[in-house]
Amino acid sequence: MTKLSNAQIAWRAAQDIEDGAYVNLGIGFPEMVAQYQPPGRQAIFHTENGILDFGEAPPAGSEDWDLINAGKKAVTLNPGAAFFHHADSFAMVRGGHLDVAILGAYQVAQNGDLANWSVGAKGVPAVGGAMDLVHGAKRVAVITEHVTKDGKPKLLDRCTLPLTGVGCVTRIYTSLAVIDIVEGHFVLREKLPSIALADLQALTGAPLHLDGAVQDLIVPELS
Amino acid sequence: MDKTIPSLAEAVAGIGDGATVMIGGFGGSGAPIELIHALIDRFVATGHPTGLTVVNNNAGNGHVGLAALIEQGMVAKLICSFPRSADPVVFTELYLAGKIELELVPQGTLAERIRAGGAGIPAFYTPTAYGTALAKGKKIEEFDGRPYVQERWLKADFALIKAEVGDTHGNLTYRAAARNFAPLMATAARTTIVQVSHLVAPGAIDPETVVTPGIFVQRLVEVPDPQQEEVLNRAKAVYP
Numbered sequence A: 001m002t003k004l005s006n007a008q009i010a011w012r013a014a015q016d017i018e019d020g021a022y023v024n025l026g027i028g029f030p031e032m033v034a035q036y037q038p039p040g041r042q043a044i045f046h047t048e049n050g051i052l053d054f055g056e057a058p059p060a061g062s063e064d065w066d067l068i069n070a071g072k073k074a075v076t077l078n079p080g081a082a083f084f085h086h087a088d089s090f091a092m093v094r095g096g097h098l099d100v101a102i103l104g105a106y107q108v109a110q111n112g113d114l115a116n117w118s119v120g121a122k123g124v125p126a127v128g129g130a131m132d133l134v135h136g137a138k139r140v141a142v143i144t145e146h147v148t149k150d151g152k153p154k155l156l157d158r159c160t161l162p163l164t165g166v167g168c169v170t171r172i173y174t175s176l177a178v179i180d181i182v183e184g185h186f187v188l189r190e191k192l193p194s195i196a197l198a199d200l201q202a203l204t205g206a207p208l209h210l211d212g213a214v215q216d217l218i219v220p221e222l223s
Numbered sequence B: 001m002d003k004t005i006p007s008l009a010e011a012v013a014g015i016g017d018g019a020t021v022m023i024g025g026f027g028g029s030g031a032p033i034e035l036i037h038a039l040i041d042r043f044v045a046t047g048h049p050t051g052l053t054v055v056n057n058n059a060g061n062g063h064v065g066l067a068a069l070i071e072q073g074m075v076a077k078l079i080c081s082f083p084r085s086a087d088p089v090v091f092t093e094l095y096l097a098g099k100i101e102l103e104l105v106p107q108g109t110l111a112e113r114i115r116a117g118g119a120g121i122p123a124f125y126t127p128t129a130y131g132t133a134l135a136k137g138k139k140i141e142e143f144d145g146r147p148y149v150q151e152r153w154l155k156a157d158f159a160l161i162k163a164e165v166g167d168t169h170g171n172l173t174y175r176a177a178a179r180n181f182a183p184l185m186a187t188a189a190r191t192t193i194v195q196v197s198h199l200v201a202p203g204a205i206d207p208e209t210v211v212t213p214g215i216f217v218q219r220l221v222e223v224p225d226p227q228q229e230e231v232l233n234r235a236k237a238v239y240p
Helices: A006-015 A031-036 A088-093 A197-202 B033-046 B066-073 B089-096 B109-118 B182-188 B229-236
Strands: A021-026 A043-047 A051-054 A078-083 A100-103 A107-109 A141-142 A171-174 A177-182 A184-192 A210-215 B020-023 B052-055 B075-080 B101-105 B123-126 B140-143 B146-153 B156-167 B189-200 B221-222
Touching: A006 A031, A006 A141, A006 A171, A021 A031, A021 B140, A031 A100, A031 A141, A043 A088, A051 A141, A078 A107, A088 B109, A088 B182, A177 A210, A184 A197, A184 B109, B033 B066, B052 B066, B066 B075, B066 B089, B089 B229, B109 B123, B109 B146, B156 B182, B182 B189
Parallel strands: A021 A043, A021 A100, A100 A141, A141 A171, A184 A210, B020 B052, B020 B156, B052 B075, B075 B101, B156 B189, B189 B221
Antiparallel strands: A043 A051, A051 A078, A171 A177, A177 A184, B123 B146, B140 B146
């Protein structure tokens, strides 16, 4: 089955970020979104550990380990960057000052519930800033494969894994579609032209509602 | 009014068994490696302190700094948000063996609990963790139609932090993103112990740029060219 690569999902999510937006990207996959800002737009990226307006990774060997992102990877600073302590950092998060947060997901439910911090199994639990981020940004979006590695839906009627937040997600960019959450429903906005609506529905764990025409999800080839 | 202490060993003196110790740093950034290692040295020499409750964002990485403190068996309980790292083997093994207690706190709530502790605010409400396993047993209250979780302040007997420049009054500036939890922890501990890379005379720091005012600092020790956890781990260092 044709589906978008992670880079392509990240590209699609990046197209919705406005010029001048303050943005937090979850660690791992969501960090890729920063690479695909449309020309002429400049978002300002926030990292929980205390930097606004950080840039790309430095070349290997020239890392400064006091300049890292939330994933503890080395970063650089853009002109106009700022440092701050953790209480200020999470005032930016919880206080509603970020325009958008883009996070990964294990599961998203049609009511906007998100599960992305624990698979509920034995092991060491770790939450980081995920539970704060989902209540902070004006817009909380998720980027994810449409289904799990073994083909089960990740978009569900109700999450079965431990929740990160309740009713917090408003848009989901998957490897097959772009779906909004509106009043407790999945509303299909875009889908790959190559997949039939019925097939997409079969891979989705709750009804896909339509609200006007469904657009084709067109994404460039990316290396 | 001179808060400087001549040696690392004297700087960490008086941290007793069962103390609650906040340790600055986010991963290796801001980790006061030399202060932690001085505490380990005392434990190796005397068997104390032990049974510590440590507050940090993480649970250490590799076998230096906080990970080494845990590996020595000095830590009974860890209060943190993200006990995973590139090499979390020390904490993971003790945790899975039931030999260390974990209180998992969302990162922003951890920061705010420490801030509240330092500011004399016994509790506050946050939307964070509402409806999740981490809000279990906590008081919920609605404000303007939205539910919030009550969280309690967090205070400590001691804080160990790293700053870049400190004057003898304890005024501090930090380096890049290394400040992270340190300015909060400095306010929330009864005794805040700081390792500074550069010790200067009062007046040498522009008051406009002071991040932590000296009132929050009790002891300062100069450690020029401090070690960086990430660099030590890449060299596969083990302490002691």
